[in-house]
Amino acid sequence: MITRELNAAGVTDPALRAAYARCRDLNSRDGKTYFLATRLLPPHRRPAVHALYGFARWADDIVDDPDPGLTAEERAVRLTKLDDDLSAALRYGRSAHPVNAALCDTVFRYGIDPRLFTDFMRSMRMDLTVTEYATYEDLRRYMHGSAAVIGLQVLPVLGSVAPPGTAEPHAASLGVAFQLTNFLRDVGEDLDRDRVYVPQDLLSAHGVDRELLRWCRVHRRTDVRVRAALRDLGAMTRGIYRHAARGVPMLHPASRPCVGTALVLYRAILDEIEAAGYAVMHRRAVVPRRRKARALVPALARTAALRVRAGSPFADRRAGGGALPGTVTP
Template identity: 50%
Template sequence: MNDHLAAGYARARAITRAHGTTYYWGARLLPRESRRHVHAIYALARIADDLVDSSSRGGPDRAAALDAFEAAFWSALHSGTSPDPVLAAAVTSAREHRLEEECFARFFGAMRTDLTRTTYDTWDDLLGYMDGSAAVIGDLMLPVLGAPETARPAARSLGLAFQLTNFLRDVGEDLDRGRVYVPQEDLRFFGADPGRRTDDEAWRALMRFEVARNRRLYREADAGVPALPLRARRCVVAARLLYARILDEIEDAGHDVFSHRARVPTSRKAALAARVAVSGNPARLLPPGPRTAADWPDDDRVVLVDGVGAATGVAAKSEVHHDATPRHLGFSCYLLDDDGRLLVTVRAEDKTSFGGVATNTACGHPRPGERVTDAARRRLSHELGLEVDRVRVVLPAFSYVARTPTLVENEACPVTVARVSSARPTTHPTTQPIPDPTEVAEAWWTDWREFRDAALGPGEIRSPSGRTWPLSPWSVEQVALLDKLGPDPLAWQAPEGELLPPALRVDGVDDA
């Protein structure tokens, strides 16, 4: 290695130590040869980020500086060297590991976004930005760490987790730059305003949600650790644990990210890195994942679907219900008797998803290959001990997104209507539910018009016990559509031309 290149790697090391201490301490656990490549990639990203964030330049000047730096990088990458020692080191590392040019293009594209964009409306919008500013760093590190291709999703999740931690820690600093990286939809839901720079209850509720989201990303990253070579495993585990401790510091400060910056003391970083360095199995130092059996006692499989309702995969319910739940199949069922009365239920208050809300009779998820009408029968039996013969689909194309302070629900959710007969012999009291207390807190029969008026009006309903319950957001949306089908629920028919999602057309047959 010539003196110019050695100086570049030394400078990259100094930049990493000064500004990316977590990367620095993690990289110390790598072989020296690998360590310098981590420093070079970090320094490249840091210099570009500093150009974009520079307070000494106006917008046009920052754009020109970034353009010049990117042009110098591409020239160096194609020639193999640069007068700038840090660029010389970065392109040497890129060429030695055959890092994909597309990754660098995505990175510089994200940096350019920061020149003009100041907010992101949704989590998906923010993820689009973070793909190039954070997940791409995971893509670049795979070859450096000697990781297999199967570890790519976990590496990308770790990059996202690191950057979200930065965003949560640096809310105040980003505000000074005129940027807000917390999704606007989250701010609206919790009624939080970072501009107030106050850790009020709305802000704390928002931060609890974002911290939980951040920890999910860390858990997703943890899944890739066993696939790494031992020394790379130590590096990744050390960096992951150190960065995640910033979240602990945020919580210890009562989620106040305005009056001070959450930091992990250097002594604690050194002690943790030393502990990881001597571990024969560093993955054992990672925190355990959530105990899904306790939270989801009926942890069934759900069918994941795309935007048009075609199946894309299958996953355990507990694995996909979180802050960014992917779209999946569900259903709602309205159980009527011969007089057109509706059986209203209240979801058990300790349910993980929307506990303590009044809603239509039953909700659930069709299993892979199961007809939606059969799924409705199954859940009516499971939740309420009711056996029904007649089930039909009345809103085949219904879908919704709803959220609580802890998770987001996202379903392609056909609406069904089931019938029970009050004329059956009393020895078979099919109209009298026997609720499973883990699923249902209360159940009662009511006139359809009362439920409709509650959904279209105050959004809450009073039960025979005297309690007033909020109505589920999906039932409120559904009732507005069901009301258009006519005043008599026994006569409802599916709108002409509406079809079930493709994933529910079992054997090519539409249940509707």
């Protein structure tokens, strides 16, 4: 499959093909929902998405490496090394680091703004020292770099039939909605890392503090006050999903099944959290396979129909021919 994708994308250099394959492995291993949705993209667009996800995963793994022997300072050194190598790659157009090599190629192919990676790395460094956020506004500033920029990075790869300034806020919202869903799902696991991403003012409004969260984690129970706080954050996340969904019709038609399916699958995690009464302190919400299948089948049908319409004005174009990447000529 990776050979077909790289051939379609016009990636011929053996080292670069290996770099993209490494990123695809990271995506398939750690981003199962994203990877599933990515399979709905035209083959030539997939390697770039794998590269963007692979870089984000690589940096996140440095921050969250489970090795207890690693200090925050050692993690910071590794992040700085990754960041410095990426800066050099973007400056000189090459890198010996496999993930950065694929990312650099993707950035140049699709004209992605390098400043988005600066913002991303800033948020990754915050995770080494910041363990809680006083208000949602404080959390939002963190999520700009850790989530919103991911949507903005992917947008040029997906392509848009709307002006970038119109589509970008919705792409950013999708990244934020995904991350808030992760925060809700992983409250217990994040607490084990001494992190609380639910804003402190929201917790305090319901009489929740770290001591109560730890009690819930240890006793495998979810206090009614914790449920109320998480319910409020869930409602906020629903609103962000609604804003993000309005951007799906703005995407290139060939990319809509992928993004629409990712949105449905990730929002289904939120559904499962709600159905469980926000009992997330001791369990991880999982979307049943049958529900995933119900979301995937119509998306596959839409994807097949688009490929049949190969001669239509909205037919997807291979990289290197037709419209510039990230654009469409109606």
